[in-house]
Amino acid sequence: MAEINQPIPKVTRADLERIARRDFPSNFEQAMSKLDCHATNGHERFCAAAMKLARGDVKRLDHYLSQDFRDTLANAEYPGYMDQVAGPRQPSEVQRIVDSDWEQYQEWFNK
DSSP: OOOOOOOOOOOOHHHHHHHHHHGGGGHHHHHHHHHTTTTTTTHHHHHHHHHHHTTHHHHHHHHHHSSSHHHHHHHHHHHHHHHHSOOOOOOHHHHHHHHHHHHHHHHHHOO
């Protein structure tokens, strides 16, 4: 089977602050306080994924920060893959889905 290239986002503390200001403008401090509990030891990527899924809602942010980090990452970064890749698929079709998910994530991340 051909190898699938699944990109992995690089997220910094500065990225988290930028996204929190953008997505949680009236609750920036509250959101950052919640993220600070998780944004250590390389968990910035998990925090960004939780913010993406929360869509600006602090209660939803709590929810996604309390989920298994693998579920949060997969659903935020690869929603198409999670929805569409069940059972055997051609590697080129899987790669197309992964690439589409990556484009969608980058569009959100870089708004």
